Amino acid sequence: MPQTPFAPIRRFILAGLTVAGLLLPAAGAAARPTADGSPAKAPRTLRSVAFLVVDGVYNTELTAPLDVFQHVRFHSADDWPETFLVSPDGRSVTSFEGLTIQPDYSFANAPPIDLxxxxxxxxxxxxxLDNQALLDWVRRTGRKARHVMSLCDGAFVLAEAGLLDGLEATTFPGDQDRFEARFTRVKLVRDVIFVDAGHALTSVGGARSFDVALWLVEQLYGVKAARGIGQGLVLDWDATSVPHRLARP
Structure with missing residues (x-):
């Protein structure tokens, strides 16, 4: 190709941008290799999703979101989170309905938590709400996490820990008056299935506990992944058909 008068100038500009770190690699370029020469993997969207389990936990509010996040691995290639259960002391708990649940970790040894x-x-x-060790752990862990999520009256625990202050939130419909009276720094939202306030997502719970989990999967991994998980659970997922409130700061 014939040399143009602008070629030296163009080479100078590109060289300057490269030195300054402003010239990004082309799409599809290989990641910088690791110490052993293998390509570095991109960081996961969520590294981990932890579920707090205590005696009296309700089956549906635990298993519905757990099902959703465990199934991400089948719809998002290498980008899926580890899921695990955490109880205060690592010992087994008994659900309200009588199931014995063995957690993976205790408060003392749980790994870093993204959700x-x-x-x-x-x-x-x-x-x-009177268990200070539980509230302290939820507060400390929730502040470090990328997101916190509650199902049904789990919102009371998040609010008592101060994680919903200044945010909009919802909870089980029959307990909304009680929630509103106790937590005056939280704006209660009625007549919705869930509220997405950015860091905190809250749900009315029950059988609708699937919805908020599928919503977050859609936001993080895309609508195809969310709908694929829904199909696997025999749920016709469509966010536009679910009453919800988007209240991110």
Whole structure:
């Protein structure tokens, strides 16, 4: 190709951008190799999803979002989160419906958590709100996490830990008056299935506990992954058909 008068100038500009670190690699370029020479993997969207389990946890509010996030691995290639259960002391707990649940970790040895899920439990509006060790762990872990999520009355625990202050949130419809009276720094949203307030997502729970989990999967991994997971669970997922409130700051 004939040399143009602008070629030296163009080479100079490109060289300057490269030195300055402003010239990005072309799409599809190989990642910088690791120490052993293999290509580096891109960081996962979510490294981990942890589910808080205590005695009296309700089956549906635990298993619905757990099903959703465990199935991400079948719809998102290498980008899927580890899922695990955490109880206060690492010992087994008994659900409200009588299932024995063996957690993977305790508060003391749980690994870093990107999404903390707090299902409703029998004591979510009573004894759990007086359990300072539990609240301290939820507060500390939730502040470090990318997201926190509650199902049903799990919102009471998040709110008591201060993680919903200044945000919009929802909870089980029959307990919304009680929630609104207790947590005056949280704006209660009624007549929706879930609220996405950015860092915190809250749901009415029950059988609708699938919805908020599928919504977050759609936001993080795309609508195809969310609908694929829904199909596997025999759920016709369509966010536009689910009443919800998008209230991100």
């Amino acid at each position: 903390l899920v707090v299902p409703s439990a029998e004591g979510s509006m009573t004894s759990d």
